[in-house]
Amino acid sequence: MTTIRTILAIATSKGWPLHQMDVKNAFLHGDLKEEIFMSPPPCMFSSPSTDITMSMGSDSQFIEKLQQQLKSSFHMKDFESLQYFLGLKIQHCPTGTILHQHKYTQELLTLVGLQDSNSVLTPMEVNLKLRQEGGDLLSDPSLYRQLVGSLNYLTITRPDISFAVQQVSQFMQAPCQAHLAAVRRLLRYLKGTSGRGLFFPSSTSLQLVGFSDADWASCVDTRLSIPGWCMFLGGALISWKSKKQARVSKSSIESEYRAMSAACSEMIWLWVGRHEISLPHISTENQPADVFTKALSRHRHQLMIDKLMLLDRPTSI
Structure with a gap:
């Protein structure tokens, strides 16, 4: 999902069109020896079983050629503009794209x-x-x-x-x-927030910026710290994590270093081209990763939502 959000962020920033196609009965194209169950378990809801593909880029002729090659090999349905992907709704507005559920x-x-x-x-x-x-x-x-x-x-x-x-x-x-x-x-x-989703702004930079934080020894059963980090590509949030650390930290600074190490590993995976990571100090008031480490008050929670670029879906589009 981080890759999907990254693709959406890049496409929206550069103004590239997003195209959607569906391989009909994709499961019939594979050679499977395993027993396959087609009915979902009781009390569960899911989207139809389809294999959705999406394409984007600045070279429209290349994209059209790729689509024709896919159509020659598979029975495909063309949905034109990308709207639904893996149960996620993609809505376009004049200032960007909103991804919501x-x-x-x-x-x-x-x-x-x-x-x-x-x-x-x-x-x-x-x-x-x-x-x-x-x-x-x-x-x-x-x-x-x-x-x-x-x-x-x-x-x-x-x-x-x-x-x-x-x-x-x-x-x-x-x-x-x-x-x-x-x-x-x-x-x-x-x-009260069912229409809220991630906003990917258009015409924004593609600089990768990350934030990390940790709440030291906050688990009452294990005294493990709870770190959190989040990654922005330009103004778009593309990756985040809230998960207890595997080992007990003896000090708050140790838990912060562990959280920072995990965040740096994520940044390296997200293609840091210059192999350089700077580590400036971020005050608590301006730290969006704080929302991944603890429950916040109403005022501070809303402040963090604004920083994470979470918006309500447009209902008039």
Whole structure:
């Protein structure tokens, strides 16, 4: 998904058209010996089973030639302009492109009967510390696991829920009532922000900039630190992470160095051409990675959303 977001960011910045094609019955073109199950499990929703391709670039003749070559080898359907890709909605506006999962969010809320519930302004309560022992165990944890799995997929376009999803993902084996309550609050947050998505601005630079942060020893069960980092290509957010560190850090500076190391590894993977990474200090007030390390107050959460370039989908287009 980082590659897909990077492609969208580059195409939008350079004003390149995005073209979409679909290979009909793509699974019939492969030589498979394994047993294939075509029906999804009960209580799960998914998009139709298709193999979508997208193309972009400044050379329109080359793209047209490539499309003709694909059509000569496969039975393909031409969708012209890219609109849906792997369940993600791509909407174009005069100032850029918005990538969102509004339809998917609405289906998820309907699944749990929260489509008419009251919304909240933050995905998680400030200073809430979830523990392994969070009260009575759920008699049937299947719904909890299904919801957390669905929320993980939603983080493709919703970095603002990454920390909350990381927190509730820790208790898949034995979820308790407190864990389910945290999931339901997160869903109520999505109720009021279902149309929110990533904005990729047009005519922006393609400079790669990253931010990293860490909340030292914040896990109450293990005392592991929770780092977070995010990467911007120009003004577009293309990559981020919120995940507990594997080892206990003896000091806050150690946890910060570990977070910085992970962020630098991601930057190298994202094609740092000059092999140079500068490390300036970023104040807490201007640190967008803060939203990946802890639950924030309403005011600060909204500030971080603005910095992450999260916008509501255009409804008039």
